[in-house]
Amino acid sequence: MTSPASLPYGRQLIEQDDIDAVVEVLRGEWLTGGPAVARFEDALSDATGAPHAVVCANGTAALHMAAAALGLGPGDRVIVPAVTFLATANAARYVGAEVVFADVDAETGLMTTETLSEALERAGRDGGRVRAVMPVHLNGQVADPQGIWRVASEAGLEVVDDCCHAVGTSFDTPQGVARVGEGRHARMSVFSFHPVKTVAMGEGGAVTTGDPVLAERLRLIRNHGMTRDPERFTQAGEAFDADGAANPWYYEMAEPGYNFRASDMQCALGASQMAKLDRFVATRRGLAARYDEKLAQFAPLVRPAGRVTGCEPAWHLYVVLIDFEALGLSRATVMRKLSQKGVGTQVHYLPVNRQPYYRARYGEIALPGADAYYARCLSLPLFAAMTEADVDRVVEAIAEICSP
Secondary structure: OOOOOOEOOOOOOOOHHHHHHHHHHHOOOOOEOOHHHHHHHHHHHHHHOOOEEEEEOOHHHHHHHHHHHOOOOOOEEEEEEOOOOHHHHHHHHHOOOEEEEEOOOOOOOOOOHHHHHHHHHHHHHOOOEEEEEOOEOHHHOOOOHHHHHHHHHHHOOEEEEEOOOOOOOEEEEOOEEEEOOOOOOOOEEEEEOOOOOOOOOOOOEEEEEOOHHHHHHHHHHHEOOEEOOHHHOOOHHHHEOOOOOEOOOOOEEOOOOOEOOOEHHHHHHHHHHHOOHHHHHHHHHHHHHHHHHHHHHHOOOEEEOOOOOOEEOOOOOEEEEEOHHHHOOOHHHHHHHHHHOOEOOEOOOOOHHHOHHHHHHHOOOOOHHHHHHHHHEEEEOOOOOOOHHHHHHHHHHHHHHHOO
């Protein structure tokens, strides 16, 4: 008897038009630095409502670029929620700033205004200068953009929201529906287009912003700090010929940047995928609703992670909270049993403050909300190629594990 096909926790959906878009680039003149880059940036601006989008190599590079664009450095501190991927915290360290870990809501895994305020107070007791906060829109749900913006503004902090899980998410505000990444409640917003995300580029990331000065700075940081704009040249003797025309070979670097460019191949795939964002989001929402309905029978032993009021998530992950002690099985055992039934799972995430590097640097930090969320969370399969029958199969596998 043939075993059922494995369902990973996440996977890209690549269709023929995506392949055709990449092949067109391969047959053209530009593999990198060409017109596909601008096409993707325009598509992301349209999708988010942000005036400026700067694409780059991956989401980690995007976070690094945002930290550098703000001029963060030694002596500065950045507040980051403990439940996130490594890159959010590491971006502060890349530029020499220190990390202050904030606790999260135990049901949603999200930073709140209360946990942000507590982290600010704790940093103040330590005598640190906090410059920025990087809230994370975990799993596709927002971390109270309006409340965090208010607290940050009162404290004089910059806000860079990590939207790597949330392209396509929207939320209610008193002024109407806002889109994640449009810039109402953050100086910059960061996205990832890794294959398990809603939109895939293979690897790829971007920063959106409403600030043209920051957008220009991001573009310089992305490309070695180089400019070929004659209006920005400072060395007239090197830059211009005797007639005052710019020398065609000339460029300047005012300060070092990085090679964080995205290729035309990546951007062609990304633009093709971005055209399907609404469909992909709708599919993921439908699958999440099916999970919610089918898993209700197992509450409170197994139940969906908490929901944010007034948020329309573009679900990146479908996370359940499991009382492993009451179940009588460890999380590792549950994951192995599900794997044997062809159901892939993952844990998002071990709180970053518990990683060896950060433990050694900052010591033990009491973050009970993060610990409680981590102790119970498990990500079930969710991707745009799934069907409701696949959801039913996952739930049946859970039922077999939960039965006495």
